[in-house]
Amino acid sequence: VFFESRGNLSTLKQYIRRHVDRMREGRFSVQDFIFHHEVRPPDEYKGLGPLAAQAVRRSGASWPSPGERFSFVVAEGPPGSRLADVAVIPGEVTGGRPVQAEVEAGRTPLYVNIEYYLERQIGPALHRLFMLVRGPNGLQGQVDVRRWIAEGPRPRRRDVAASTLRSSCSSASAMLNMAAGFTCQACGQRAGARISGTAGLCAECQRGGAVQRLLDGMSQRSHWEKRVEGCREVCMRCSNSAAMEEDCRNIYCKVFFRKVNAQLQLSGCVVPKSWPAAVDW
Structure with a gap:
């Protein structure tokens, strides 16, 4: 798009914003957001290890063989949750649009954490690339893709992953839900x-x-x-x-x-x- 428009930054901005809006609306495939990382044997890590190793522990799956890659997705979690708590296997998440109504607690879905991918994966990569492009004044570093992404409208937070990611639920909170x-x-x-x-x-x-x-x-x-x-x-x-x-x-x-x-x-x-x-x- 950038080369077809002969370096038109307005066209580039509209293109990026349009695709960011599509992602935030849930119009994407989960396959595009799956990480495939190779992990070492657990005894080789001093601490918890990388995110892939923590995802293996959380999933309860058998530890991958040497050279085998483990697939996981970063899902939405409760406020303040760590990445280690929301790294789940792809089969546990949905990349579709928000459901029309609340579902039962036992069937609470997990959604792909689009904001994480935009802010930590897609945004920085595009920003580094287009920082090399000269702006209207002829200077480099005038194209701020991260600001374009941050300016877009954000959907209301779907705090639906909390009940699934919590290990237990107190009887007091259950009474509050009933009331x-x-x-x-x-x-x-x-x-x-x-x-x-x-x-x-x-x-x-x-x-x-x-x-x-x-x-x-x-x-x-x-x-x-x-x-x-x-x-x-x-x-x-x-x-x-x-x-x-x-x-x-x-x-x-x-x-x-x-x-x-x-x-x-x-x-x-x-x-x-x-x-x-x-x-x-």
Whole structure:
């Protein structure tokens, strides 16, 4: 793009910002963010060792053989978490778009930590490259790619990895979660005491628009169900076995991550168990 535009920095900035926005929206493949590092035997490390070695310990997998590479991804974690705590195997993360609603604690997903890759991997590499480019005044070092990346809009933090990465959860926090209220059957938002016991709707949905919300939820669920079934059919044809389809964890296959994302989106679709009785037809 830089050479095709004859060194036009505005075109370059728009191109980089456009792709950064796509990453932050979840429009990418997890395969592009997998690290493949070779690790030495554990007794050769004085401390915890590099991030790859810590990822092996956290995953509980058998230690790689000499010369074998271990694959891991840096996922989003709770505030203040260390990289060692969020380095996970690729099968534990999804690179898709945020789910439409909160899912159960036991099925809490892990997302790729895009900000880490932008700030620590992609941004510095591009910055070093374009620091050699001369700016409009003819001087080098006038192109600050890291500032372009930082200026872009950032999505609201999805603090969903905390419950999965914590080793245990106290009974007090569980009680707080129960006291937070119930979920509206139409919009999926927690509304506490404002939920109607007979209709299962929050105050806003009771005032109007509940039927359309329910129809939208059913439409979304149908869409993701078809996506999941389509991925499963591809997996069964590839493995020639229905049993292998569930056990396959091929991180080099794009269909695997598409299926993981579709299953996650499906689990987040809000569809009521029954039509609310108080809806004004």
